[in-house]
Amino acid sequence: xxxxxxxxxxxxxxxxxxxxxxxxxxxxxxxxxxxxxxxxxxxxxxxxxxxxxxxxxxxxxxxxxxxxxxxxxxxxxxxxxxxxxxxxxxxxxxxxxxxxxxxxxxxxxxxxxxxxxxxxxxxxxxxxxxxxxxxxxxxxxxxxxxxxxxxxxxxxxxxxxxxxxxxxxxxxxxxxxxxxxxxxxxxxxxxxxxxxxxxxxxxxxxxxxxx
Amino acid sequence: xxxxxxxxxxxxxxxxxxxxxxxxxxxxxxxxxxxxxxxxxxxxxxxxxxxxxxxxxxxxxxxxxxxxxxxxxxxxxxxxxxxxxxxxxxxxxxxxxxxxxxxxxxxxxxxxxxxxxxxxxxxxxxxxxxxxxxxxxxxxxxxxxxxxxxxxxxxxxxxxxxxxxxxxxxxxxxxxxxxxxxxxxxxxxxxxxxxxxxxxxxxxxxxxxxxxx
Numbered sequence: 001x002x003x004x005x006x007x008x009x010x011x012x013x014x015x016x017x018x019x020x021x022x023x024x025x026x027x028x029x030x031x032x033x034x035x036x037x038x039x040x041x042x043x044x045x046x047x048x049x050x051x052x053x054x055x056x057x058x059x060x061x062x063x064x065x066x067x068x069x070x071x072x073x074x075x076x077x078x079x080x081x082x083x084x085x086x087x088x089x090x091x092x093x094x095x096x097x098x099x100x101x102x103x104x105x106x107x108x109x110x111x112x113x114x115x116x117x118x119x120x121x122x123x124x125x126x127x128x129x130x131x132x133x134x135x136x137x138x139x140x141x142x143x144x145x146x147x148x149x150x151x152x153x154x155x156x157x158x159x160x161x162x163x164x165x166x167x168x169x170x171x172x173x174x175x176x177x178x179x180x181x182x183x184x185x186x187x188x189x190x191x192x193x194x195x196x197x198x199x200x201x202x203x204x205x206x207x208x209x210x211x
Numbered sequence: 212x213x214x215x216x217x218x219x220x221x222x223x224x225x226x227x228x229x230x231x232x233x234x235x236x237x238x239x240x241x242x243x244x245x246x247x248x249x250x251x252x253x254x255x256x257x258x259x260x261x262x263x264x265x266x267x268x269x270x271x272x273x274x275x276x277x278x279x280x281x282x283x284x285x286x287x288x289x290x291x292x293x294x295x296x297x298x299x300x301x302x303x304x305x306x307x308x309x310x311x312x313x314x315x316x317x318x319x320x321x322x323x324x325x326x327x328x329x330x331x332x333x334x335x336x337x338x339x340x341x342x343x344x345x346x347x348x349x350x351x352x353x354x355x356x357x358x359x360x361x362x363x364x365x366x367x368x369x370x371x372x373x374x375x376x377x378x379x380x381x382x383x384x385x386x387x388x389x390x391x392x393x394x395x396x397x398x399x400x401x402x403x404x405x406x407x408x409x410x411x412x413x414x415x416x417x418x419x420x421x422x423x424x
Contacts, residue, residue, distance in 0.1 A: 085328035
């Protein structure tokens with residue numbers, strides 16, 4: 001369970017997040033919706049530790065933690081970026097196994113077995129030896145999801161998962177997110193696509209643009 | 212033909228000096244260039260300022276002048292180099308500056324998202340650099356580095372000014388002694404061969420890095 005209490009963030013004096021409170025229960029999906037510029041992505045970046053907050057507290061399973069300094073491998077927060085950010089110099093398999101072998105110190109065989117299983121699960125079998133440029137947008141996104149999952153995260157965050165894809169792939173993303181939910185994954189999805197958010201959300205957080 | 216075989220040994224010995232300057236400069240100044248390039252993109256102002264001054268000096272004055280300065284100038288303040296060491300020192304300082312500028316450009320071409328995506332995967336800075344950033348930078352900078360490598364082979368002829376016997380000097384000596392242009396033609400052919408080998412190696416490297424985009 002992830003809790004945020006009174007999270008505040010300013011950029012150059014401009015208030016972006018004004019005392020955000022939220023709770024995501026285990027195995028649930030929280031969607032964060034709102035117009036662009038409202039701070040959705042900033043909130044996600046704070047949760048994933050890419051941005052320092054100015055004030056407020058984070059709790060994971062009741063324990064306070066700081067996402068920026070947290071390097072505990074048991075409390076990983078996975079992130080699927082809007083533009084995926086796969087590593088172009090590594091194959092699909094290397095993209096997925098790099099962190100598990102270097103950070104979690106898994107053996108190459110163990111990491112590769114997990115990677116192959118996850119790739120198969122997300123319909124990416126046969127793609128392991130391709131480089132990212134050889135994949136379609138939807139495939140890249142699924143590799144990004146697999147790469148995040150391979151780190152066994154407590155929580156998986158998505159930044160605008162539908163915006164870089166063809167409209168007809170929206171359904172596919174929805175299915176993946178619901179499939180992961182069925183397996184017990186806790187997920188946070190930032191999107192401006194309200195119908196999409198409504199179809200997957202257990203809980204919705206609306207952020208408004210500050211004037 | 213007889214004359215060619217007569218002067219060839221001295222030319223080959225000169226080529227040895229040329230190659231030795233070439234290899235050692237390359238082996239030392241490429242990694243140094245990466246380090247200095249990294250220094251240029253840090254937010255630590257005193258460091259970037261210091262590097263800027265260094266690069267400005269190295270690129271803003273002729274390499275020939277730097278060679279003269281190191282070998283004839285530094286002894287005045289008590290720093291004495293052997294001829295060969297002086298040459299190597301000046302070349303490394305000079306080429307590191309050029310390589311650093313090239314690597315800075317390459318490093319800045321890597322999107323911030325790559326660092327962030329490595330960060331959320333909990334890779335350390337060093338792991339990120341080694342596994343993700345450097346391979347991508349190398350691919351980007353390879354053509355520019357190639358240019359400098361070819362330049363370095365030819366620039367090595369500047370060591371004549373501090374009395375080192377390199378390839379060009381060997382040719383020069385033979386030409387002055389025997390009053391013929393043949394040694395210079397041979398010297399040109401040897402330089403062409405050396406740069407041709409470099410070109411082939413660089414092409415191979417570029418091909419190797421073309422497996423991904």
